[in-house]
Structure formats: structure tokens, C-alpha cells
Amino acid sequence: MTGAALLRSLRRVGAMAGKETIHVRRDPRTLALALVMPVVMLFLFGYGISTDLDHLPLAFADQDRSEASRALARAFEGSREFEVVAHPMTEGVESLFRTGTAVAALVVPRGYQRDLLLGRKAQVQLMLDGADPVVGNQVLAKADAIARAESQRLAGAAFAGLQPPLQVKVWTRYNPEGRSALYMVPGISAFLLAITAVMLTALAIAGEWERGSMEQLFASPVGRLEIVLGKLLPYLALGLLELLLVVAFGALVFDVPIRGSVALVMLFGLVFLAGMLGQGLFISVVARNQLVATQAGALSAMLPSIILSGMIFPIENMPLPLQAISRLIPARYLVHGLRGILLKGNGLGVLWPDLLAMAIFAVGILALATARFKRRVA
């Protein structure tokens, strides 16, 4: 390509991008989807996870019925984080979980007081409703803290520093990894970027088909790659703005640290977005219809980025086949990368494999989408 031809090509890309920007400016829904939704989601996710939950309904199965077990119950109730809502037998706990009456059950076995008095290791069992792993983890952390405090009290000064006499044995089924807003915000960024980027592009390209303007574009001197680039650039910019917004809100509202380089965050965002825009493009090229493109876009962007990215569910806990599939999900690498940059201050030296994986996905899907994007209307 000669210099003049390249210049003309860039002008056509600029024309496409300029036109697309007008569409975005004139369509409040697009802007809302890109800029308002992320902030709302961030608040929902962030507060849902970081705010302390008060008065969690606790079932207290006291099989010991002793002074010591009642003292333990008071310790839990006095914490104001738990509220004892039922005194079931052990067998009744399951139904309390099922109806949502309690999210946790503390079972004090027979002989608890005796063990304490004899100076033996006393065990109580905490059962968690793991259906909501976030609440489950909160309960776990708090119950552990209360039990420690109680055991310190029981042990008294004489036992200070020694092995505490009371140990809580915990059984959590779904989410053993402790989490907080710090951990969630980078994860949410991946999810939000994925969903908006895929949806916006899917809508934008399918819109050209639906509007009938694709026929006019195909008959004009603009090339396929120029159409693709021109359509994607505004959404790339919008996506990066969204990422900045999410990181800034995370830092200001949820005290998420930014220990690494913001430029690296943007670079990760850029490469990830390129892949997501390619995915949106591919969907719309195949679907040619905004409704189908929206649904396919939402599903293909949302589910993997929530379920398989490690945003909520730790990848290490997944069955091996799912772990393998998660390697194909770019969101996984962005979540890992952003956590590394923001929370640990990691640089490219550590995170380059994540960047490389996202870049491979982006190049692959863009190539596939452009190849499928034929200059034919039927």
C-alpha cells in the first residue's frame, strides 16, 4: 500500500469512527449502557460484598445445655452480627437453610462444658449455608473471630499465648477462598468491560444490517477492515473510559489500591477490549440482527466472565475440565492481570503471560470475524 493509499484508508476509518461517534452521542441508551451501568453495577457488587452484614440469622443447636454453651450463645448474640433465630436439633438445620430462616448453625455437642473443664480440646461445629458463598464467607470470618474471643476469655490470662482450648471446625462447601471488595472490583471491571464491549459492537454492526446501510457501505469505496476498525474505535475509547471510571470509583469508594501502573491497567484493558470487540463483531456478522446479536452478546460475554473468570468462583476450585475451559476465556486473564497490577503492584515481568493470552484471543477472533464479514448482502 502506498503512502497516499494508506492516508485515504485512514481517512475512511476516521469517517466511520466519526459517524459512529455521532450515533453514540445521539443515543442515550448506548451511553447509559457504557457509562452509567458500570457505576451502578460497581456499587451493587461492591457494597453487596464489602458492607458488613448485621444480625445474620443463626440457628443454635445446643446439645450440651450447659452454662458454657449458653455463654457461647451469648457471645454470638452479643456480637450484634448474629441473631439467634432458632434452637433446632441438628437434624432440623437443613430445613432452616432451605427456607432461608438461618444462614448458619452453631452446633454445640454434648460434653462441650465437660471438655472445657477438663482442659481438653472442645469442639463446636459451624454449619454454613454455602448457597450464597459471599454471605457464607462473612459468617465464617465472624464466627471464627467470636469463637477466638470466647476461647481467649475462657482460657484467661493463664493460657494466653497457648493453643486456645476452643476450636471451631468449619465446613464450607462452595467458596473457601476469602474475598472482599478489594478482590471483587478488578473482577467486576472484567465483567463490565466484557459485557458492554460485546453488546455495543454487536448492536452497532447488526444495526448497519438492519438499517440497510450495510448495502450502501459495501457499494462505497470503504473496505471491510476499514468498516471494522472505524466501527470498533469509538467503542474501544468508550471501553477504556469505562475502565478508568471503574478503577477510579473502586479506589475512591472502596479503597481499592492502585499499587501498579495505571498505564499497564489501560494496556490490559486495551488488549482485552480488542478481543471483546472482536467477539461482538463476530456475533453480529453471523447474526445480522440486533435482537439475536444482543442476546448472543449478553450470554457469551456475561456467563464466562462471571462464572469462569475467577471473578467470583476461584478457578482453583473448579473441576479440571472447567479449569481448562477457563483458559479460553480472556476475562480470566484480565481478572488475574488487574488483581496483580492493582493489589500487588505487579508489572509486565510477572503478568506478560496474561497479556499474551488476551492478545492471542484478540487477534484470533478479529481475524475470524473479519474473514466471516463478507462484502455480500445475501
Next chain:
Amino acid sequence: MGEAVTAMAGGPAVLARGMRRRFGAVTALDGLGFEVARGELYGLVGPDGAGKTTAIRALAGLIDLDGGEARILGLDPAHDDSVRERLGLMPQQYSLYRDLTVAENLRFFGRLATLPGAVYRERSARLLALTRLAPFVDRRADQLSGGMYKKLALSCALLTEPEVLLLDEPTNGVDPVSRRELWGLLHEFVEHGMAVLISTPYMDEAERCHRVGLVHHGRLLLEGEPARLLVEFERAGHPRPTFEELFVDSIGRAE
């Protein structure tokens, strides 16, 4: 004008030869063939579903043919990108951006054609004056009347001053005054050497063309200069015939 144009000056501007195309069980084009010379306004007339749109799309390189050939200025429009620099298309369906204004639509297609600023300003001003859209430059395309919209679409297709212009039912849904204006505009461009292929379901529009081809079931039933076709039809025993009678008669005999 480059050497290629000079070299092709002898051949037809538009050449359709034995074009065939099926969509599933439907045969859209069944060996359709015709030619359009430079400076000629050729009308492809036929009822809905005759294959006019498919023929125009094939000539614009927007669909693949199962057989036969389509050539624009001697080039294969489906595979030679340089065709699009010299071709204008006005699709049948709405194909402009409805949330963009008249001026924005024009500017967008001008920029896609990478027209230099001065050239764009001169041409767009002239087209806006010709189409009398100048007072409406800031009006959004979705707020234009049907006729104004078609004139805008035509202006967008004409910005590049193409050597060949393909128009798919440009007068469909347009009021009689605007129709007359559109035809007037087309004749002006044809006089300057442009080859224009226009499709229309309106039989009475045939007389406005230099030559017409009657299409039915993807085949050419009848072709010639409108006046001559009418004379021949009259000689065949139809006193003072109209184009509608001529075409309906031809279609009836073909079926």
C-alpha cells in the same frame, strides 16, 4: 480519467450476461442479460419479485452469481475493489443513517470517498441546490419526507460523480412532483456521459428511459427503445397502447 477508462470506452458501461442466481427454491435470476452504454439511461422494468433488485445487487458486486457474468466498465464488481470508486448505488431500502442530518449523511459519504474538502463543498452545494434540499441540511434523515429522503440518497450516491449509477426503485413511494424532479436530475447526469441503470415497478416510467428491458421471473421478456416498442405493439393490433398494456400483454404471453 485514467487509461483504463479510455481502454474500456468502447465496451458497454454495464454488462449483464446470462446472470443466474437461486435463493433456495426461488430462482431470482434465470439467465438475465442486457447492456447499458455510457450516456444511456436504461430502465429495468418489471413487477415485484421479477429479479430487479437481485440484478442490481449482482452488478454492484453485493451478491455472488451462480452463473453468467456481471461487469461494470469491463471489471468484475464482486472481486475488483477499484469498481467501487467509479460506481454509485442507491439501494431500494432505506440505506442512509436516520439519526444523522442531511449534511452529516452527505459529509460521511464524501469522507468515505475521500473527496478533498474543496471538491466536496462544491459538489455537495450543487447537489443540495439541484435537489432543493439546501434549506433542510440540518434536518435529520428520519424527519425527511419520502421524496426528500430519496433525493438525499441520490445525492449521496452522486457525490463521487460515478461513471455508472445503479438505482433500485428510486421512485418507489415518492410523490409525482418529486418523481418528475428525480427523473429530471437523472437526465442531466446522463447528458454528461454517466451510464444509469434504474429499476422500477412503474410501467409508465418506461417512457422516461432511453431503453427499457422488461424483466419477469429473472428473464428479459422484451427490450428496446420505448417509442419503438409501442409502435411495434400497435402494429401488432393494439390501438393507441400504453406501456402498461404492452408489459401486461408480454407477461401474460410469457406465462
